[in-house]
Amino acid sequence: MTEKSEDKQENETPPQTTASLVDFVVDAIIDGVMHGRYVQGQRLIAADVAEEYNVSRAPVREALHMLAGEGVVELIANKGARIRRLSVDERIDFLEFTEAMCVLGVRLATSKMRDLSLRSTVVEQFEKIEDAYARRNASDFVNALYTYHIILNEISGNGFVEFFYRRPYIRFYTLLLAELVPGNHWDQYILNYRLIHETILSGDAHSAVIMFTSHIRWVLRNMRIDNE
Amino acid sequence: MTEKSEDKQENETPPQTTASLVDFVVDAIIDGVMHGRYVQGQRLIAADVAEEYNVSRAPVREALHMLAGEGVVELIANKGARIRRLSVDERIDFLEFTEAMCVLGVRLATSKMRDLSLRSTVVEQFEKIEDAYARRNASDFVNALYTYHIILNEISGNGFVEFFYRRPYIRFYTLLLAELVPGNHWDQYILNYRLIHETILSGDAHSAVIMFTSHIRWVLRNMRIDNE
DNA sequence: GAATAAAAAATTGTATACAAAAATGCATGA
DNA sequence: TCATGCATTTTTGTATACAATTTTTTATTC
Numbered sequence A, B: 001m002t003e004k005s006e007d008k009q010e011n012e013t014p015p016q017t018t019a020s021l022v023d024f025v026v027d028a029i030i031d032g033v034m035h036g037r038y039v040q041g042q043r044l045i046a047a048d049v050a051e052e053y054n055v056s057r058a059p060v061r062e063a064l065h066m067l068a069g070e071g072v073v074e075l076i077a078n079k080g081a082r083i084r085r086l087s088v089d090e091r092i093d094f095l096e097f098t099e100a101m102c103v104l105g106v107r108l109a110t111s112k113m114r115d116l117s118l119r120s121t122v123v124e125q126f127e128k129i130e131d132a133y134a135r136r137n138a139s140d141f142v143n144a145l146y147t148y149h150i151i152l153n154e155i156s157g158n159g160f161v162e163f164f165y166r167r168p169y170i171r172f173y174t175l176l177l178a179e180l181v182p183g184n185h186w187d188q189y190i191l192n193y194r195l196i197h198e199t200i201l202s203g204d205a206h207s208a209v210i211m212f213t214s215h216i217r218w219v220l221r222n223m224r225i226d227n228e
Numbered sequence C: 001g002a003a004t005a006a007a008a009a010a011t012t013g014t015a016t017a018c019a020a021a022a023a024t025g026c027a028t029g030a
Numbered sequence D: 001t002c003a004t005g006c007a008t009t010t011t012t013g014t015a016t017a018c019a020a021t022t023t024t025t026t027a028t029t030c
Helices: A021-033 A047-051 A057-070 A088-110 A116-134 A139-156 A159-166 A168-178 A183-202 A204-225 B021-034 B046-052 B057-070 B087-108 B114-133 B138-156 B159-166 B168-178 B183-202 B203-228
Strands: A073-075 A080-083 B073-076 B080-085
Touching: A021 A047, A021 A057, A021 A168, A047 A057, A057 A073, A057 A080, A057 A168, A057 B057, A080 A204, A088 A139, A088 A159, A088 A168, A088 A183, A088 B087, A088 B159, A116 A139, A116 A183, A116 B046, A139 A159, A139 A168, A139 A183, A159 A168, A159 B087, A183 A204, B021 B168, B046 B057, B046 B114, B057 B073, B057 B080, B057 B168, B087 B138, B087 B168, B087 B183, B087 B203, B114 B138, B114 B183, B138 B159, B138 B168, B138 B183, B159 B168, B183 B203
Parallel strands: none
Antiparallel strands: A073 A080, B073 B080
């Protein structure tokens, strides 16, 4: 047994890695989930996926396990893999959960709004939200909102919030939430977000958190009403 | 040659499914991480792990990918797997991040403290914290605190908070946090938690959140001071 | 002796073979 | 008609072989 635990202060290698087939398949499946090629609950047969991407089953299985660890795929022993399905209750819980995460992002980011370059990034992204709203494009709207929070979480400076909010399953579940907040609430939605956005720009972290929190409360109320 | 730790401590088996070797290896690695057999940054060579558990490399690789998806293991293409290492900054970010999660748990759980059976579960767990404190047992203390929050998050009724806080990587990172809050802060730590606990029992969710939040702020301050 | 290049070993990545389990289909009998 | 049991097919789980890559060792030169 050659057990050598050399604790070289190995500096974390920057992403100069050659992507493996596993990474390729993971990305392909994520992409499929995001673009609706795979729907929630859909079964993923390893051999079929392998054939589709011209690889063997080994990297596909590894990709499925990775995605299962993430929470995008559900894996049952001897039964195979399927895209995870979230019940209405689970989606509500998820919204409550991500709210907590985004509140942190909003709070930290707001207190950094004096930095003009950060500020303009936020402003630009909000224009994309407005644009999607003007065009009544649901998919763009949801994506723009998601990216808006991505940016806030990046600005926050907390690597964990940023990292987590970027993870595919978060984005996937966020996408599912959109189904629960139908179109006839859009007008209120954008009004809320205009207020949140203005408060964030003002640099008043405390108020921004309150604005954002009450928006989520409003969403939760409507979700429950619409799905009862 | 190496001593194999028999995992008779069989975890709960929800479905009737026969656990696969992947599940077995995942559990074994998690167990190893929790009990210090694997340290952070340590490399995991697939062939060695396979030999250790008398399985082939295939399920080991799948297990490593699953754990990579979870965030316990870091996987670099063509370079292999190692137990994820968190820098001091990352740990601080992580604490801020989990704070947000636990605040939600504390808030929701507190408002349910009129239910006597729930209440007694919380009280009993707090006694274990006090016990570990009295015995000055660091490992028990951290574990008891972790379990205390597990219970609160369970009681919260939000399936996501509960699910999330139970995930191995959360527990692993929480364990790492313990290194940053050394023994000489214990007395203040338990004083803070007594206050938090009492406020939770009072049923005043708003105050409980404030108590908990200011405790975390205190921890963060000490972390930064101790590690500068 | 240190730096460099070539060779060897170790390790990872991928494909495939086969066994085990589950799903499917079909015939039979009430 | 419908349930039941059995054979077939599909799919998953595991082991292994081999190719590609990285790491280590050795040899060579200055």
